[in-house]
Amino acid sequence: MRRDKAHPLPEIRKQQKEPAVSDNTQDFNFLQGVKVVDFTQFEAGTTSTEVLAWFGAEVVKIENPGRGDPGRRLRPGKPDDDPWYFHQFNVNKKSLAINLKSPRGLEIVKDMLKQADVTVENMAPGTIERLGLDYDSVKKLNPRIIYCQIKGFGSGSPHERGLAFDMIAQAAGGPISVTGEPDRPPVKPGLSFGDTGTGMLMAATILGALHERNRTGRGRRLQVAMQDAMIHYMRTCFATMARTGNAAPRRGAKSGGGNNAPSGLYPAKGGGPNDYVYLTTSRANPEHWSRLMKLIGREDLIEDPRFATGDLRVKNEKELDAIIGEWTRQHDKREAMERLIAVGVPSGAVFDTMELQNEPSFEERGIMQSVHHHNGDYKMATWPVRIDGKTVRLKGSPALGQDSAEVLHNWLGIGEREIEKLRQEGVV
């Protein structure tokens, strides 16, 4: 396996020139004045509140003083310093470390909930209720609040007691069933969109519900199940089933519908594990086909009786794939991609995380940024939507409890002396 080591961090830092950073990133205040009491942990919940933070809300993570979000400590055999996993899902937030099992700690958090616009939790089923912070109790404290819960399975589902992580959602919500080679066991899509994919749906709903709340003054209860969220992302697979009458199958590197050929992953020069290029020709635009054949020097095949129509190309796909593979094998994946793009054929090389991390254009465009954290600088991705050409500026993720004093003072007027007392009592 041909793999290069990541750039060591100091080099990344040197590359970051201050003016470049400030030119392409900016703070956004879409949600000016919006206050979020954030009980989320790991990824599905934290990603939803991170969006609110990026959009300018004040998001206060409520964490256990001893342990914090369990996402802070996922590195086997390492001290419990904040890993990259935690950073990515918690930048631009504040951390209040407070013991919810102490009566005073719970009282303080209830006082914060009275002022909050939004609260979100993704604990195991039943946990928030045992803390006395169930929906009905919080609604009594603050009828304007948007109260949000993310669980593995929906309440009312046969699996509603089930704990969930990303891979459980990807199994029970369908993604695993459609991923893998046709005659082999399924595999898990390697990324955690079971988590972040769910978080995005909750984030959008919170943003929508706030519009209504601003008009009506009434709060809402929002609930999403990770299994249900996966179905939202599986809709083309349901479309395939509606067309064929059978469960959507696994199709390896091919796309689900099977309506278009040639389309797929082709081997590029080099032979490394990710030396492949994806190209596709869409039935909706017949020019893709002729452009591709011209590019690879096989204009003769455009009207060939084996390949003259969309249906024939699907039927004789294997033959066609072999012909295209002959061409792609002669080119580096980037070169193949660029040549295909130049003639107007949809194409993408398979880039791995290292190649993406080291691609300068992401920093130039503000998509990746170097973020300062107390234990080092990190280059990571920000919210990928550009707003008037700029991206959201990243601020480091908080150390556990780093904002406790500030938050308690600003939200509740609790002074230094009282905070010191709370510290001694183990409340914060």
Place this chain on the structure above:
Amino acid sequence: MRRDKAHPLPEIRKQQKEPAVSDNTQDFNFLQGVKVVDFTQFEAGTTSTEVLAWFGAEVVKIENPGRGDPGRRLRPGKPDDDPWYFHQFNVNKKSLAINLKSPRGLEIVKDMLKQADVTVENMAPGTIERLGLDYDSVKKLNPRIIYCQIKGFGSGSPHERGLAFDMIAQAAGGPISVTGEPDRPPVKPGLSFGDTGTGMLMAATILGALHERNRTGRGRRLQVAMQDAMIHYMRTCFATMARTGNAAPRRGAKSGGGNNAPSGLYPAKGGGPNDYVYLTTSRANPEHWSRLMKLIGREDLIEDPRFATGDLRVKNEKELDAIIGEWTRQHDKREAMERLIAVGVPSGAVFDTMELQNEPSFEERGIMQSVHHHNGDYKMATWPVRIDGKTVRLKGSPALGQDSAEVLHNWLGIGEREIEKLRQEGVV
């Protein structure tokens, strides 16, 4: 391959009892009064405006009178009636069929843009500009508008001219590099989150930008690239790279981090293509491990020197997987899932689209609904977040141009006689 045929549609219709439907679904008006001029097609764009429609905005699809959204005609060898693919991404919207290449058609759409709060497009790079509806022109017409573009690659990226579909984004943004078996070529995650995943990020940003616009009166330009959007969903893979120093690898059915064992896909009774159950034990909660061993009758292994710590279980994962597989093979996947859930071990059977489609709980909870369309009724998924316990009520997707007269009248006061003239001139 053991697969059951889908329920024929009439049976699904019979199962739908009216009161049940009206009990668990509702119209929501989060975006009351918000008007959207929608130039989107296929999936990445349409899914973003569909969220706005579900949240109560008036979303008017602008479609070519002859052809419409190319997503309407993806069924090979079938007449161009609206396929399921189109329905799913366009329910709750209106359709205005209008010729943008006619001066009068363009003028009408410009008049609509003057009133719109949001406009979204995901055409090929350069297309909207050639129509004269580029950002600067539209901003001059309406400085309050949120102007949104979804492309394959970011402007300023080396690939900015590249056309993109779901699989191109999944190649160039990383997901394919991490999906598949370790020593085999990569595969494509079988679902189209390259499209819907991007659409969700745009939807959230529009909802955020509208908050700001309501305060400041100023519009914004929003741009997202599908490649960049994929990186947002790849962040756990970047975390793995940060930990190991190597590009995130493919790990088959295992989850990316590799920090936890036992964890993975285990074969269930039946031997069908999706007769597997996922279970995982998290290092963050050591009880998962002991609960699992008790359930499968191997309490003796809890403190076994081969498996006594998280690190040892990762090291001796294969041995452990074989032991667990012996147990899972004796149980149907649903039974295994339920028994694991009952003792508090995170677990999910691999459900395929047919099993999900036929699972009654989705309809009972309002997540799936029967939708009426002029060529039949369809059971499909709605927005998966429940709001005060109810889901968004689905309305059929529009036939091409079905709302032309209504929209032209309501937005611009164009009367019947003028509409008839526009029809005769081929403008609408």
